Structures are given as C-alpha cells and as structure tokens.
Amino acid sequence: MSKELDRVRDAWETLGTSDPYWAVLTEHEFHDGQAKTRFFDSGRAEIRSLLDILDKFRRPYGDTAVDFGCGVGRLSFALAEHFENVTGVDVARSMIEEARASNPFPDRVRFVHNDAATLPFDDDSVDLVISVITLQHIRPALTLRYLLEMARIVRPGGHLLFQIPSHIPAVRPIPPWHSKAELRVLEAPSSLEVGENSYIRVGVTNLSDGEWPRGQLLNAGNHWRRNGLMVIQDDGRDSVRCPLRPGEQTEALIRVKAPTEPGSYELEVDVVQESVAWWADRGSQPVQVPVEVRSPAAAPAGDDSAPEAAPAAPATIGAMEMHGVRKDLVCSLFEQIGCTVLEAAPDERAGSDWASYLYAIEVGEYRVDVNHGV
Ligand SMILES: C[S@@+](CC[C@H](N)C(=O)[O-])C[C@H]1O[C@@H](n2cnc3c(N)ncnc32)[C@H](O)[C@@H]1O
Numbered sequence: 001m002s003k004e005l006d007r008v009r010d011a012w013e014t015l016g017t018s019d020p021y022w023a024v025l026t027e028h029e030f031h032d033g034q035a036k037t038r039f040f041d042s043g044r045a046e047i048r049s050l051l052d053i054l055d056k057f058r059r060p061y062g063d064t065a066v067d068f069g070c071g072v073g074r075l076s077f078a079l080a081e082h083f084e085n086v087t088g089v090d091v092a093r094s095m096i097e098e099a100r101a102s103n104p105f106p107d108r109v110r111f112v113h114n115d116a117a118t119l120p121f122d123d124d125s126v127d128l129v130i131s132v133i134t135l136q137h138i139r140p141a142l143t144l145r146y147l148l149e150m151a152r153i154v155r156p157g158g159h160l161l162f163q164i165p166s167h168i169p170a171v172r173p174i175p176p177w178h179s180k181a182e183l184r185v186l187e188a189p190s191s192l193e194v195g196e197n198s199y200i201r202v203g204v205t206n207l208s209d210g211e212w213p214r215g216q217l218l219n220a221g222n223h224w225r226r227n228g229l230m231v232i233q234d235d236g237r238d239s240v241r242c243p244l245r246p247g248e249q250t251e252a253l254i255r256v257k258a259p260t261e262p263g264s265y266e267l268e269v270d271v272v273q274e275s276v277a278w279w280a281d282r283g284s285q286p287v288q289v290p291v292e293v294r295s296p297a298a299a300p301a302g303d304d305s306a307p308e309a310a311p312a313a314p315a316t317i318g319a320m321e322m323h324g325v326r327k328d329l330v331c332s333l334f335e336q337i338g339c340t341v342l343e344a345a346p347d348e349r350a351g352s353d354w355a356s357y358l359y360a361i362e363v364g365e366y367r368v369d370v371n372h373g374v
Contacts, residue, residue: 002117004142009091009115011320016071016094024071024133026320028251043074044081050130050161051082053360057342062127062158068119068150069134070111073099079130080105087121089114117145124155131162132358136350140325144333151339151367159342160361165324165350169215171275178210179279181271183220183287186251188267191292192258200256202269202287204240205249212244214352217274220252224259225266225288232259240271242352262295322350327357334359338366 015023021030021039029035054061063084067076070088072095079086086109090096099111114120129150135143143164150160184203192198204220206212218240224232238252259265270286271279280286331341342360350356 002142004139005091005115005117008138008142012090012092013094015320016092016098020072020095020098024074028253040074040077043078046132047075047078047082047130050132050358053161053343053345053358054128054159057360059159059342059362062155064126065128065130066119066121066126066150066153068129068131068146068162070099071095073103073109073111075130075132076109076111077104080109083128084108086110087112087126089119091115117142117149119146119149119153121153123152126153127155127158129154129160129162131160133163133349135162135164136322136324136354136356137320139323143323143325144329147330147333148337148368151334151337151361151363154363156363156365158363160339160359160363162361163347163349163356163358164330165322165354165356166327166330167324167355168217168353169355171215171217171273172213173276174212174216174218174273175210176277176282178208178212179271179273179277179282180207180284181205181279182207182249183269183271183285185269185287185289188289189256189291190289191294193296194258194260194262194293196258198256198258199253200236200267200269200289201251201253203249203251204244204271206244206246207284209246211246212240212242214242215355216242217276217353218242219272219274220254220269221272221278222254222256223268223270225268226263228266231265237272239351239353258291258293262293265291265293267291322354324350324354324356327355330357330359334361337368338364340364 021033030039065079065083065086067088070076070090073088076086076088088099088111093113096111096113103109182205186203187201189198202220219237220240221237222235236254236256238254241250266288268286268288327344334341340362342362344357344359347356347358
C-alpha cells in the first residue's frame, strides 16, 4: 500500500473511532451518534436525488450497487431500498465496523474494508457505483486511479454517479464597507495546557448591508494575545458558510492550539477573507475570551477531565483536507476510455469555496484495466 493511502486510512481510522457519524456529516447535531434518524433520512434523500438523474435520462438502475467511501452506511442502507445487492467499501475499519453493527439488511448489504488503490470487484460485475463527499478528501492522483477502477468494475451500460470538487474559483475581494461581522462566543475553553488542542464555537452575523457571496474563502480564524499584544497570529480556521445576506447568521467551530508558554491569554476570533484581509483591520469588531494556559505540572493530580466548557468535538476536525480534480480532466478521462458523460452538474457538497460537480457517467465497452493495461 502507498504512503498516501496509509495517511488517508490513518486519518479516517481516527475519525471513525472518535466520532464516526459526525465525521461523515460534520453538523453539530450528529456528534456522538445523536439524531440518527435524521442522519439516515438524509441518506435516503441523497440517494433519491442521485437516482433521479438516472430517471431523467431514462436509464435502468440494475440490481447491484457499490457505495465507494461508505462511512457508516448512510447511503448503502438507502441504496438497499432500490437494489438487490449493495456493497459499501471504506478505507477505515472503524467505519466498516459501525456500518456492520447497524446493518438492517444483512442478507443484501455487505461492507468491505479496502485500503488498496484498486477495488475488490471483478470486471463488469456491478450496475452502479456511487460516491459522494469522499473523493474530495483524496489526492487527485489517487482519485484518478479510483475513477478508472470504478469504470472497470461496472458492466457496459451501467453507471457511475459521483461528486468531486473541480477548483477554487478566483477570489473577488469583499469590499471594506461589507466587511462587518458580529461575532459571539458560544462555547470556549477557559483553561488549557500548553500546546493543547481545543475548540471555540462562535456565531457570525453579517452586520453589513451587502451579501457575503459564496466561494470567496471567508473564514473565522483566531489569534492569541497577551495583555493586548499579539503573540500568535493565525492559528485555527473554519469556513463561514456563505452566501450570507445582511442580518443572517451562521456558526463556525475553530480548532485552536494553546500557546507553548504558560500564562493568561486572550483568545481572539475575527473574520478573514483569505489572501485579502482580516476584518479587524477594516474596523470590524473581533471577539475575545480569556484563557488560562497552564504548564502540564499545574494540572491537579489525577484530573483527566476535559477542559471546562470546551465544545465536544474530536481532535481531528482539521484533518479533513480537500482536493479537486478539474472538471475538464474528469470528463476527458471518461471520454478517452469509451464512457459517456451524461451530465456534470454544479453541486454544493464541497462547501461554498469550491466549484464542485456531480457526474453521471455511462460506462462503455472500451475501458482500461489499470492492473493489466488496455
Ligand atoms: C465524509 S465520509 C462520507 C461517507 C458516505 N459517502 C456518506 O456520504 O455518508 C467519507 C468516507 O470516505 C472514506 N474514505 C476516504 N478515503 C477512502 C479511500 N481511499 N477508499 C475508501 N474509502 C475512503 C472515509 O473513511 C469516510 O468513511
């Protein structure tokens, strides 16, 4: 197995072990396996919208479906309402175990752990492969291999339905007179050990009279100050979900890392448009909370409890890197191997900073066997 796959597997293994449902859908309500009904209902809606594409093109579904990057089975279970046999494939054993444990269709849905760059299926053996919010976390060279593998395992006339971000569109600076935010601290640590990771949850309201558009790299980020003086500029980040109209609000959960010197600090949160400006420099009001940073020896003996009032989020939120493969490359890859791109429709799954697409591919006769050549 490649080092790249080792890295991907280890990152997801950690996420799957600590908070698998939230790692799949990073909404606050899904922490610690809460709101499972809503979680799995969202999978049904997702599968309905994917299969609507096949309906639109009047294409049959077939019997056998594969869910690549299945996580805890959100989409695999929903696929079982339309397909006789479903296989969920995932790089993380922890995800696969969770999916198996709650499988309502053990006779028809199976889950397979796979940490190879190939897919464990025979040529032409399935009717449909789906994959959403998965390839966006995999580096492009590996994604391209998986796409060829998906085309290999689907029979001619079968389909692939998958989503991949393409690129980050050019950023247009938000004008200074629209760079006005109200920030409210919703949850924050009051005390941390030196170098410890934690989270601060903030509410962000658009106080200006202009819309903050999507795709403009708008983040909430933090600094550390001591007696008002900046000691660490640029620590954690979380995106501000846009578009956000005047008066509208959203939330951000920023992973912060305590300074390495003990002492009394101000943890400051501001809005930043990446490569453009921190908004405090434009007159917007950042927000601060006092945080006591202590040396490890200062912790009371035997006290291994979480820091007071720290939001309950796993320590791996920042590990979800995002990657894109240009739409032109995806389309020409499939055309080159004799497949038909039925549709490449703009899609919102990768968040507001990315141009992302949902692809519907019909598999043709001529394909490349990545293991054995053409
Ligand atoms: C954000 S979750 C999405 C899960 C599922 N697609 C859904 O929408 O409910 C991404 C999943 O992809 C899996 N994954 C990441 N890289 C993978 C790879 N190389 N092969 C298989 N699964 C992978 C992760 O372990 C994780 O479970």
